[in-house]
Amino acid sequence: MKVTFPHMGNAWIVIQALFEALDVEVVVPPPSGKGTLNLGTKLAPESACLPLKINLGNYIEAAAKGADTIVITGGSGPCRFGFYGESERQILADAGYDFEVVILEPPGGSLWGLARRIRYLAGSRNSWARIVRAVRFAYEKSVVLDQVEDLIHQARPRFSDAAGAEKLYAIARQHLIESASYESLHRVPVRLAQNIRDSQGDANGSGGKEPLRIGIVGEIYTILEPFASLDVEQQLGALGAEVDRSIYLSGWVGQHIFRGLAQGYRPLRVYSRLAKPYLEHMVGGHGLETVGAAVSFARRGFDGILQLLPLGCMPEIVAAGILPRIQADFSIPIMTLTLDEHTGRAGLQTRLEAFVDLLERRKSGRLKRGSVLSVAGK
Amino acid sequence: MRIGFPRAVHYYDYFPFWAGFFRSLNLELVTSPLTNRSIMESGLKKASDETCLPIKILAGHIQALKGVDALFLPRMVSTEEQTYLCPKLLGLPESILAAVPQGLPVLTVNFNRRLGNRRLLAELERFGASLGKKRAEVRQAFGQGGEWQERFERSRLQGLSFTQSMAEFDPVLRSSRRKAEAGPQNQFPARVRGPKPSAGEVPGDRVDGELTDREGSGREVDDREVIGREGSGPDVMSREAAGRTPGCSPEEKKEPPLKIALIGHSYLTQETYANLNLLGRLQSQARVRLVEEVETSRIAQGLQGQRKDLFWSHARKILGAGSFFSRGDEVDGIIYLSCFGCGTDSITQDLLARVARKEHKPYMVLTLDEHSGEAGLVTRLEAFLDMTERRVRRESDISAHG
Known part of the structure; x- marks a missing residue:
């Protein structure tokens, strides 16, 4: 087998x-x-x-x-x-x-x-004991993996050259693959953080100014799989934006596989409460989480929100119909990106650049706060 | 209080329940007119681009509800203990809000049989309380709704047409039936809907004997364009309307008519405007079987062979009925009517295609969208019927699939 x-x-x-x-x-x-x-x-x-x-x-x-x-x-x-x-x-x-x-x-x-x-x-x-031990260790690995990804999200916009962050990311992933004990596992994010500090040195890539913060919400596969999203996180990082996601792998594992027994790096439980004023019932997939996470990002003062979904995704279409109300209530720009096998890199890049541009102008005060340009569509 | 119920999506499957429920509570439930061009167009304008055709039509019907004090949009989570409805229907009340006219209150209630009858009833009681109704009243209404729903489903199982079965509960359909009986009065919007109107229903199949004036308060809607509704037999529709040349029709050869199963969500198969009167066209040339006419036991029988049960009630029925039709010789061919953007159909139509292929049953998928043209539909329908007919007459063994 x-x-x-x-x-x-x-x-x-x-x-x-x-x-x-x-x-x-x-x-x-x-x-x-x-x-x-x-x-x-x-x-x-x-x-x-x-x-x-x-x-x-x-x-x-x-x-x-x-x-x-x-x-x-x-x-x-x-x-x-x-x-x-x-x-x-x-x-x-x-x-x-x-x-x-x-x-x-x-x-x-x-x-x-x-x-x-x-x-x-x-x-x-x-033995069952051995199976349980293996599952526990794998779960711990997924939590550390999420920490690594989060560190990279923060590092990307602060690096002067885009390739630098990717290089450190690859090294950290290699460490993660090789680590076979809890001890070596927990050293991975520590070493990555150290590496990031070292290579940034005093030369601050973003010139001292705080990067834009964009929250990514939407369907889990398109969020987690860079091939499906055409490296949206990396592209945004290169454009000088720090991203955060609604869903990380361990949160999904905790909720979907362990039925809520574990919470993971980014618990999903909070989202249904946040979503309540906009969506009162689960709609399958992560539709409810998308709505709740959008509220969460808006409240935490993010500059913009990006929703990712594969074409025809039923739960996310429901969420997409609700996001414009969050956009209006919190006066935060929300853009929806639909991905399928025909999505082209150039088209996506143009839209991301336009979005980042819009957010930058809003942030620097050239665009009055409160005047949200409608980007989420109808 | 006049409560509006849009004639879309849930209407086609669960309207009798809600009609009985509100009737028992002494609240007036009115429906929007039959789908017409302006309803369709306003729906396309108001609904989100990405959503499916039925939801777009729903948005149009919400605009078309006139003179109501509130809009009723139930959240139908599940109607059976083991299944769900589609995610878009689970998020319906909230995701369609953008299409609701300003100031029109929306009434909603969760209908979830997965939680068991007791909690479902408790939920309905809470809803009833918000309308100022007592618990005992709601309980009685729940009973009456169930009864009406059962009567509707039984009538469909017995092979009565959708219009016949629904007219008992829907005053608009009843009055349009009466008009149809008084004489053909179909005003086709020129150019949009085909060359020739099809006749309405023939007198004689009326179920007026069962009619009472329970919903007598229903308003008459006059400015309605009635597109040919389903007829009651192969000889009802004019052949030209269906676009088939006389001469190769089964009747004229004195051969039994083709038997075709039309599979799909009832909100598509019965939505005569959006599906370009597909059901009527088919009925003029073949004996048509529908999902709603298949008993539960046969659906379960059809589903044997699937390793995992589908968790959407409609898809489960469609796949079960479709597989049942594939296996027996009750029909000569199967047409699956789907619409662009339907998530559940993307899985179901593929599963059913595999069953039909294995059973060598002719199978065709028709996908509707807001741009569906009549010529394309007629051509595909004719080709399919010709192919099926030749197979049946054993002229040659034509491949059952493309």
């Missing part, structure tokens, strides 16, 4: 660590790229959402490296992601890929069923 899984940003570091700790042979799919997307687009239903298409491409590329089993989490709706596992299984089977698909969810609410699936993956050699 060779296990593979779909990519979502840096999540592979955590998943790989988990399986290796259990001595399960794991195939990490090659990083998502144009070729991956092309493979997936060919097989996927035309109107399926972008993550499904990239997922399929990941599996096919992993199959070429010998993978025969797919692990994916599930859900009971109402977001389409909950049905990805079964839908992808049928698509791959009809295309001639003989994958076993293991959906990590309690089938029909049965925890026993979930335990059987975990047992199937882990094999009979692993």
Whole structure:
């Protein structure tokens, strides 16, 4: 059995660590790229959402490296992601890929069923204690990963050359992959912070002025996967903006996989309370979190908010319909970016530059505060 | 107090429940007129660009509600214990607010059967209290709503048409039926809607015997353009209206008519304006079966073979009914009517395509959007029916899929 899984940003570091700790042979799919997307687009239903298409491409590329089993989490709706596992299984089977698909969810609410699936993956050699230990360590890794990403978000706009921050990011990720104990794990963000301070020295990249702060909200896959968002975080960093996100990996793991038993680096629980005046009920996916996080960023004095969603994402379309009211109430510009397989880098860059430009003018007082240019659309 | 219920989305599936509920509470529930060009256009203007066609139509119907004191937009979370409705419907009251005319209060209540009947009732009681109704009254209203809903669903299962079944609960449909019986009065907007009006319903299939004047207070809407509604048999529609040349029709060859299943959300299949009267066109050439006519047991039977149950109630019914139709020989072909931007359909239509392919059942997906043109629709429909017909007549074994 060779296990593979779909990519979502840096999540592979955590998943790989988990399986290796259990001595399960794991195939990490090659990083998502144009070729991956092309493979997936060919097989996927035309109107399926972008993550499904990239997922399929990941599996096919992993199959070429010998993978025969797919692990994916599930859900009971109402977001389409909950049905990805079964839908992808049928698509791959009809295309001639003989994958076993293991959906990590309690089938029909049965925890026993979930335990059987975990047992199937882990094999009979692993004791439950060992499985729990491995899961705990992997979770800790995801929290540290989030700390690293957050440090990089802050560092990017403060570096004089854009490549410098990326170099430190790559080094930190390598440290993260290699760390096998809690001690070495917790040293990773400390070392990264030190490296950032060292390389910035006295030459302050942003010339002493505080960078813009932009909150990124929206659908989790497009937020976490730089390939899907065409490196939106990196692009904004290069334009001199510090970004923060509504969702980090460990928060999602804590809520979606551990059912709220763990909270992760950025807990998602607070969002539903913040969203309440605008949206009173969950709408699946992270629609409610998007609304709540937008309120949170607005209250914390961010300069702008950027919503990311794959074309046709149902929960985010609901949120997109509500964001203009937050934009008006808090007088904070909100831009919505819809991503699909046809999104071009140049078009995206133009929109980001225009957005950053608008925020800068507002911040420097050249545009009167309170006069929000409508960027969220209707 | 006059409460407005837009004739869109939830109307097609759950209106009888709410009609019974409000009737029992002695509140007047009025619907918007049938969809017409101006409703569609104002909907496109008011709704967000990214959302799906049914929600855009809903936005238009909200504009079209005149003389009401409040707008009723229930949040239908789930109507069964194990499923949800689509996310866009879960966020409906809030996400459509931009389309609600200023100053019009919005009434909303969560309808969530996943929580069990007791908590659902408690939620409705809270809603009733906000309208000044006592708990006992709300409980009774809940019962009456359920009863009316059941009667509607039973009537659909027995094969009565949507209009026939709904007319009992909707005064607007009833009056339009009466007018249709008095004589053809379809005013087609020139150029927009095809060359020739199709006739309304024939007298004789009326269910007036069951009608009472419970909703007698319903207003008459006069300035309405009625687009041909579904007829009651293959011989009702004029053939020209459906765009098919005489001569190759089943009846004239004295052969049994084709049997076609029209699969899809009822707010599309029954939305005659937006779907360019697809149902009427089909009915003029084939015996048409719909999702709503399939019993629960057969839906469950159809779903066998799926490893994981779909968690959207509508999609589950559509896939179940579609798979059931694929397997038996109750129909000769399946048409899946979808609309651009429908998230649940993007999964369901693909799953159903795989089932239909395995069973060698002709299968076609028609995707509607606000720009759907008549010529394109008619061409595809004709090609599909011709292909299906030739397969049935065994002229040759034509591939059931593209």
